[in-house]
Amino acid sequence: MAESYRRRPAPVRLPDVKPLATTRLADDLAGRIRSLIISEDMAEGARLPPERDLAERFGASRPTVSQALRTLSLMGLVEIRRGSGAYVIRRPESMVATSVNLMLDFDRESIDHLVQLRLWLETLGVQEAASRAPALGDDEVAAVQQSLERLGDKTRSVSQWIAADTVFHATVVRSAGNPYLAAMYEGIHTAVLSYELGHWVDTEAVPDWLANADPQQQLALHQPIAAAVIERDPEAAKLAVERHHEVMLQHIAAMGPHHK
Numbered sequence: 001m002a003e004s005y006r007r008r009p010a011p012v013r014l015p016d017v018k019p020l021a022t023t024r025l026a027d028d029l030a031g032r033i034r035s036l037i038i039s040e041d042m043a044e045g046a047r048l049p050p051e052r053d054l055a056e057r058f059g060a061s062r063p064t065v066s067q068a069l070r071t072l073s074l075m076g077l078v079e080i081r082r083g084s085g086a087y088v089i090r091r092p093e094s095m096v097a098t099s100v101n102l103m104l105d106f107d108r109e110s111i112d113h114l115v116q117l118r119l120w121l122e123t124l125g126v127q128e129a130a131s132r133a134p135a136l137g138d139d140e141v142a143a144v145q146q147s148l149e150r151l152g153d154k155t156r157s158v159s160q161w162i163a164a165d166t167v168f169h170a171t172v173v174r175s176a177g178n179p180y181l182a183a184m185y186e187g188i189h190t191a192v193l194s195y196e197l198g199h200w201v202d203t204e205a206v207p208d209w210l211a212n213a214d215p216q217q218q219l220a221l222h223q224p225i226a227a228a229v230i231e232r233d234p235e236a237a238k239l240a241v242e243r244h245h246e247v248m249l250q251h252i253a254a255m256g257p258h259h260k
Contacts, residue, residue: 026201034077044090080160121173126240130229131232151168
């Protein structure tokens with residue numbers, strides 16, 4: 001019996017493991033910086049340490065840090081100001097599981113399902129926000145208006161616009177008053193953007209549809225969503241979100257061979 005107990009089974013043979021891809025390293029680093037923003041209780045407007053300092057702190061290369069910061073701007077958490085640095089523009093919801101866990105190698109069917117789910121969640125959010133009782137308070141209305149103004153700033157860079165876009169949609173859905181809906185929406189929204197803008201995160205190469213975007217057209221696409229929520233018109237809110245959804249589908253359909 002003792003002899004049998006001492007005999008240990010041979011270890012399981014594992015297949016060869018590929019080295020961790022640079023993209024995955026950047027995703028992991030984005031999650032660690034995100035956690036740092038929470039743990040250090042960084043306020044909105046706080047400037048993150050320079051890339052070289054972040055690289056030293058986390059033992060990563062500067063290109064990986066740069067890629068991670070672009071991922072965080074895609075999430076609407078930081079704003080990258082060329083020549084100035086990266087700034088916190090809102091704190092992550094503490095209950096949200098790290099959104100980078102959703103950044104998978106999507107197949108066509110997966111992204112179609114995710115985009116559809118994003119539409120359902122945002123439609124539910126804006127309709128609830130527009131018909132909520134009690135109605136949005138002054139501070140909530142101001143938050144929606146400020147997020148729209150940020151989106152309409154013509155002087156913003158591409159990375160700033162991407163962050164502002166996420167902040168706008170997150171703010172509108174959060175106005176429904178249900179933090180769990182907001183958390184679910186932000187996770188799915190980030191996953192969709194990580195597919196749509198994955199090549200930009202990896203290489204900083206701006207997709208044609210965004211490089212050639214007319215700021216006024218972009219503003220006109222988002223303004224009806226804000227107006228419908230503030231004016232308490234659920235049907236108009238639904239139609240405005242559907243129009244935005246149609247444009248997003250066009251962008252995804254027009255994507256070239258570069259994507260995650």
